[in-house]
Amino acid sequence: MKGSRVCSLLMAAIMGASLSMAAAAQETLKIGEINSYKTQPAFLGPYKNGMDLAVEEINKAGGINGKQVELVIRDDNSNTGDAVRAVEDLLARDKVDVLTGTFLSHIGLAVTDYAKHKKVFFLASEPLTDKIVWENGNPYTFRLRASTYMQVAMLVPEAVKMNKKRWALVYPNYEYGQSAVATFKKLLKEAQPDVEFVAEQATPLGKVDAANVIQALADAKPDAMFNVLFAADLAKLVRAGTQRNFFKDLSVVSLLTGEPEYLDPLGNETPEGWVVTGYPWYAIDTPEHKKFLDAYQAKFNDYPRLGTIVGYSAIKSLAAGIKKAGSTETDAMIKAFKGLEVETPFGQIMYRPIDHQSTMGAYVGKLAKKDGKGIMVDIRYVDGADVQPSDEEVKKMRPAD
Template sequence: MARFTLSRRALGAAALATMARPAFAQGAGGTIRIGELNSYSRMAAFAVPYRNAMQQAQDAVNAAGGVMGGRRIEFVFRDDGATPGDAVRVAEELLTRENVTFLAGTFLSNVGLAVADFANQRRRLFLATEPLTDALTMAQGNRYTWRLRPSTYMQTRMLVEAIRGRNVRRWAIVAPNYEYGQSAAANFKRLLPQAIPGAEIVAEQFPALGRVDAGATVGALGQARPDGIFNVLFGADLTAFVREGNTRGLFERRTVVSLLTGEPEYLIPLGEETPEGWIVTGYPWDQVTGMPTHQAFVDAYRGRFNDTPRKGSLLGYVTVQVIASLLNKANSLDNERLIDALADLRSDTVVGPVVMRGLDHQGTMGTWVGETTLRGRQGTMRNSRYADGADYMFPEEEVRAARRSA
């Protein structure tokens, strides 16, 4: 299997790479351009750090000698408008006007599904990095679409495992009313009885994405008197929900399980309003131990951008590492050879080995599971552990059944 690693020295050199480019072998060919589309305007808190780290990793790869025997890589970044229609138009422009080799990116699940369908029609590789919907690799999966980040099912399963055996039987769900939120809610309903026999869902709230009525939502959840709450809100919706919930005492003496809330993108805006003890998936970047390459990534990122990394930063960096491994393994820009090379591709990354499972095109990149807490006036995680995505993927028989029926 092809691997790609960067030494601590190469990682640290990333910030200087734009000033001193390596001499590439003559005849090695031109720069390899990769189209990256994402919701840089609407989801800037995640997408901008993601782009920063991709540029950092791009420079590090090029400084270390490039790929395929000395060719540079270059990402062409475009905003996808955070809508399916705009994203498909941008994807078409990247392929036809910018002449990129393949596509990567997207943030929202409905946007990712639209670009996946476009990639399938055009028979061009699309590496979906952020969208979490299970449909992307299951019922609507196709030969040309692959996903790096752990899916909704995988992350929900991590959280449900963390509450296994607890005496919390009455649950409420709050999730944004679009593909990601609906998928997360369905997964929670499916997995909960296996962890807590006799558990039931007593209330569900599905506010529109970006337009949560926090007062009404919190009021409805409180009236149901649940023992636990499964939350899928993020961004500004999460901030409004937490503020109103704190004010009304919604979270007091209740177990709260929350997707993504431990990511710095969402903890930082909460600040001193961060609730105590929520069980979350996230990224405690300053608590990661036993991964020297991760620490080197953090040091280089902070040195270059004068900021701490976000979860988007980590994902952006790992994305480039996987792409570099892919190009080296395929040793070709032929689309079908790239697709074949992705099957069970193993890449050494700053969070350890990541494999792109050939069966469903899902990456084994994991995430951290822990609890929210306040450190001073800022939210962070405690008792966190890295959950390897390979341990939480859909069972193989279920994948085969889903993709046969697609």
């Protein structure tokens, strides 16, 4: 009798513990995030900080629909096969409720394709390729960051103002760089029909031979250049070009170069006068950005980078979408994200129903130096909604959902 009673008490305790664990699990909402943390730390370290800040704010406010948020992160090693395996692991083993992330365009496209075939919701936070929302667009994938087309379209009016005829092009030879240059050629030619593209250098990602690239560009005698290189490749190009006096009297428009991740390492070598897209966190005077900046600096004792804005806004977007959907069920999330409005440090954005692209914009300005550091001056914010092709053009490029 005594042994039976002990056994009953033990079973009751085990069942109670199991129920408590189940209840705790039900109170947690898991966001699965995949990215190239090992290979792109300059952008993705601050990006993760932005996500962490957003999660902290959401949980302090009571969570999402009463559930606390948990991030489950995996590294894709900048490899499409590893990325797909990591996504499968997040869904099967970690039982995440939604997926977000990716930085490099080819990784973003691989996960976009996975989402289509497995019918799972995916918020592509960072990859820039237009194919994610156009040629390869699908009902299950949405994208946060301003796309390649959008950011190039922000720079083309500045290129037209330069009134230069002979343009050189330099870019990383993968999807992002290829699509950026194709868009630049198309839009600039439409705006300035007499333009000529006299030199084109497509370099391996992360392995630019800067001296030879600068020599090849210089041999073509351009009077303007469109640059798409970033990170260490950008720094090498700037150094080699400066040493050879290549940039003297050369007009330059440069994609992403004003982002602190890529501008800060240039330091005193910053090429002044380049027209760039970027994130001048020190010069943005809006209530929403000030609130975000104060919170970020209080938590991390550091300044944010562009990646921080993207990571923070991705989690805020998912929170808004899940609240609107009332669940993380795929069809409900898709319906909720179409036309979803989200408050971000850049102001309110909206996820367009026609192509699932958000209207998050970017800042355009010129590079200058202050106290030995690169900064952006003459800045203006370009709303993403103002640099999109027409709905008719989007419909031609995007498969019907």
